[in-house]
Amino acid sequence: MNWHYDAVSANETPGKQPPAARSSAAVELLEEVHRDLAATALPLALPGADAARLDIRNALAQLDDYILPRFRSLDAPLLAVVGGSTGAGKSTLVNALAGHAVTRAGAIRPTTRQPLLLHHPDDAGWFEDRRVLPGLSRIRGTAARDPLPANQAGPAPGTGAVSSLVLLADAAVPAGIAVLDAPDVDSVAEDNRRLAGQLLAAADLWIFVTTANRYADAVPWRLLLDAASRDITVAVVLDRVPPAAEEEVSADLQAMLGREGLGGARLFVVPEAALDAMGMLPPAAVEPLRSWLAELAADAAGRADIARRTLNGTVRALGSRVETVAQAARAQERAAGVLSQETRDAYQDAVARILEATRDGALLRGEVLARWQDFVGTGEFFRAMEQNIGRLRDRMGAFFRGEPTPAVRVETAIETGLQAVIIDEAANAAERTDQRWRSDPAVRQLLGGDDLSGTSAGFGDKVAEEIRAWQGSLMDLIRTEGQDRRTQARWLSFGINGLGAALMIVVFSMTAGLTGLEIGVAGGTAVVGQRLLEAVFGDDAVRRLARTARDDLHARCQGLLAAEQQRFLARLDLSGGVPPAVLAAHAAALRRLAASA
Incomplete structure (x- = not known):
């Protein structure tokens, strides 16, 4: 031949x-099953996952090669x-x-x-x-x-x-x-x-x-x-x-x-x-x-009987396969949920440690303390502050008008210190999460050869930008708070950077309950910022400003670390897949389809 x-x-x-399909409802169901199986993601190497992935491949192939063509052309x-x-x-x-x-x-x-x-x-x-x-x-x-x-x-x-x-x-x-x-x-x-x-x-x-x-x-x-x-x-x-x-x-x-x-x-x-x-x-x-x-x-009737018998049995077997895939998807969802929560907890703990470092006075040491003391002066200034608040206002006003640069140096020192704390805690969270993932054989493959144990590229610049944005928002708070205080207009005109620096110092020396100051921090220098702001805005306003500034800082830190944790969570993302309940419903519908014939 x-x-x-x-x-x-x-x-x-x-x-x-x-001929045209004789059962449009059945074909529609089968097409939905095909679409959802193709979209099912089983990224974790859990027990049974390989078998479920093979079930998906075999089910899709059989839908394409036999079930859908036969349903569309029973004769x-x-x-x-x-x-x-x-x-x-x-x-x-x-x-x-x-x-x-x-x-x-x-x-x-x-x-x-x-x-x-x-x-x-x-x-x-x-x-x-x-x-x-x-x-x-x-x-x-x-x-x-x-x-x-x-x-x-x-x-x-x-x-x-x-x-x-x-x-x-x-x-x-x-x-x-x-x-x-x-x-x-x-x-x-x-x-x-x-x-x-x-x-x-x-x-x-x-x-x-x-x-x-x-x-x-x-x-x-x-x-x-x-x-x-x-x-x-x-x-x-x-x-x-x-x-x-x-x-x-x-x-x-x-x-x-x-x-x-x-x-x-x-x-x-x-x-x-x-x-x-x-x-x-x-x-x-x-x-x-x-x-x-x-x-x-x-025998046309005999052929049709064989075709339907085989088709019904294949659909019934497909339903069992889809149910197996649904169970595997549930296991993936549970495991991914646990791992996602552990990852989020690691980064939330990092946010909590950052905030603790900003309220326990830790940032009021070192360079920040030195720049703040340069700004407000020596012990003679403290004695003058205690003796006469009016003299304090005059002296501080003259200081602001004559030398704005020291206030800016306080802001820069705060930015540097806060940036270091945020980067350090973000790196610690990344290292702990990376170690947790690599210790789990079901998850390790999601990391591949990538090293996520440190912060992402450019994270330091993002942190610095966010801190400067936070500092700018504090200045806006001060302008808004003082815009109707005509008697204190000169403070806003000549001392906006100084007042902003003072508000930052107050924020970094507040206790968790926002009830006062860590008076002992840095020899009491934080008291100067509080007294100055109270003299300008009043006690209640200072507390409100500090609380708003602190909440804003909290939100910005959460945003920074949430973006960092996405490096891990994106690899666990099952949102593009199909919910296990949908797959289970498909399995039940396939069993009903087979039984109905």
């Missing part, structure tokens, strides 16, 4: 268009996939069914690499438009009846993953049924094994080929048990059976099928026979199987 191939365009109009020809173990004789069987060599058979393994779909010429339109197996491109095969050795028939094995399906129109195949020769289910090539599973999952009917000495092998039985779970129609071909052992072996295999829920499977025995010069079996060897397929093809 000579082979000529022409690519079939995906946009080509087939000779016969499939399309049946697809009978011929599968089995290495060397079981699948290709020889297909050749015998066609009555001439159409596919490669030989001793070199793997043999079947390019899947071949045989169909009646009148059924070409059902398969050319990728109704089933849409992920495989189509190649037309044109057969010529030239005598060729059987081991040269069919497409030559290629290399790499197979991405196409050979279509061969042959009048020897009865209209209403197509036969697909699949790769070995236990092939030495992983791509072949994967493709064999994909093709079997797209079948309405399985023709499973095994041999007298291998019918109990584990790999075929795993697939047969899957067929039983889907309630698929199965024909088992027991190949190369010695005449003396036919009764015993077929009885044993039939008993095994019954024990595994496949008692209804048809069993066909192909006796051991010599192949002719073309590598063909005697026609009589496969006549029972050929006749059975012809009867199915001629």
Whole structure:
């Protein structure tokens, strides 16, 4: 047989268009299930996650390859996939069914690499438009009846993953049924094994080929048990059976099928026979199987019954898969919630430590204290403040008008000190979170090779910018508070930076209850800021200003660290996925759909 191939365009109009979908509600549900499964994220390496991801891939493939196409075209020809173990004789069987060599058979393994779909010429339109197996491109095969050795028939094995399906129109195949020769289910090539599973999952009917000495092998039985779970129609071909052992072996295999829920499977025995010069079996060897397929093809109601039975079983199995995915998604959601909360707690603790450092007087030491003392003067100034508040106002006013620069130096020192505290606490939170994540095998892979144990690039600049913005907001508070105080207008005109510096000092020396000052801090220098502000605005106003300034600082610190924690939380983000409850509802709807038919 000579082979000529022409690519079939995906946009080509087939000779016969499939009918419109008969159950729009079912198709709509299945499309929703497909969309939501494709959007389901299982990022954590929890127990069972790998299996659930495989379930998702297999479910999506089966929806694409079989369930949706079949629901849309219930009266399309049946697809009978011929599968089995290495060397079981699948290709020889297909050749015998066609009555001439159409596919490669030989001793070199793997043999079947390019899947071949045989169909009646009148059924070409059902398969050319990728109704089933849409992920495989189509190649037309044109057969010529030239005598060729059987081991040269069919497409030559290629290399790499197979991405196409050979279509061969042959009048020897009865209209209403197509036969697909699949790769070995236990092939030495992983791509072949994967493709064999994909093709079997797209079948309405399985023709499973095994041999007298291998019918109990584990790999075929795993697939047969899957067929039983889907309630698929199965024909088992027991190949190369010695005449003396036919009764015993077929009885044993039939008993095994019954024990595994496949008692209804048809069993066909192909006796051991010599192949002719073309590598063909005697026609009589496969006549029972050929006749059975012809009867199915001629019985429209019988074909529809097989299609619906397989479809319902596949939908029921899909519902179980979706339920498994829903359970895995719930586990992911719970684990992600715990980890997210631990991450947020680490950064909230950092915010709390920053605020504690700003109210316990810690920032009123070192450079900030030195610049503040430069600004307000020496002990002689404190004595003058205690003796006469009026003299204090005059002296401070003159100080502000003459030397604004020291107040700015106080602001700069506060910015530097506060920046150091924020960066240090943010780095500590990042290090603790990074260590927590890396200690958990289920989470470690989310970090990959990235080092998140320190602050993000440019974080120091962001902190400095936020502190300056906070300081600017304090100046706005002071302007707003003093705008109606005409008697104190000169304080606002000449001492806005000084008043702002004083307010910062008050904020950094307040107790948690906002009830007073840490009088002992830095020798009482913070008292100067409070007394000065009280002289200008009054006691209640000072407390209100300090509380507002402190709340603003709290909010800005929270914002800075919330942005930092997103480096971790973004890797845990499941918001783009589908809620487990939606998946569980899909699983229930699929079970109802299968039961209703």
